[in-house]
């Protein structure tokens with residue numbers, strides 16, 4: 001998978017590429033990244049990438065021309081007219097067509113068009129489900145918004161999705177691009193080392209499918225089935241006057257699974273009660289939830 005990042009702060013990404021699993025994924029060429037400095041695509045002495053908003057108001061807007069030139073340098077032109085009208089509302093990006101016989105509007109063979117994403121606070125929410133969809137795409141372009149915004153015609157003409165990473169305002173899309181890359185590339189087979197890990201983390205996988213590995217050892221379900229993960233412990237068995245839960249030491253996988261499920265329900269009820277509404281809960285889960293609620297009285 002290849003990411004193309006268009007940014008006015010290319011230096012921002014240095015540390016991200018040099019550490020952790022992204023570094024390994026890059027070294028093994030499971031992921032490649034192209035960094036594109038927007039200022040390269042300006043033609044004036046001051047290398048101007050922004051201008052004042054039409055209609056007045058605070059802040060500056062990223063200009064359309066340098067962004068269009070940056071995209072052109074990646075071989076990306078405006079979308080077909082019919083696509084432009086659809087806006088950027090679909091959660092699932094259009095899958096690239098690899099049908100060699102497919103025709104572009106001009107009658108040219110269709111090159112695989114990368115998925116172009118604008119990162120902005122006005123975007124639809126980036127979720128694990130979106131990360132999973134992106135991880136199946138060959139080439140993703142991330143346009144980092146800055147200042148008060150990006151000329152909307154770039155969104156209309158080029159972008160397949162507009163994504164936000166949460167309900168707060170960042171000063172730019174660079175941190176969001178790093179978040180999208182991290183969450184997406186760890187779902188690419190081989191990137192995590194443990195081939196199975198990423199697979200079990202997306203929402204919508206049934207509990208029965210995710211709770212144990214081939215040896216029957218209960219696995220971490222970070223984010224799986226719409227619940228938060230259970231708490232983790234490692235040596236020493238006692239720390240700061242607190243003992244790690246005995247149930248985790250006795251090797252009874254059935255008991256461990258039950259305890260962890262209860263902890264997931266407890267954590268989700270405490271920190272993200274909204275997730276319980278969409279979660280696939282078994283009859284046993286509902287009983288466990290009731291007993292947790294009783295404890296809290």
Ligand code: 6GU
Pocket residue numbers: 119120121123145163164165166167168169170171172173176177
């Ligand atoms: Cl993608 N950009 C900005 N500027 N702010 C954000 C965001 C993105 N996601 C959440 N807040």
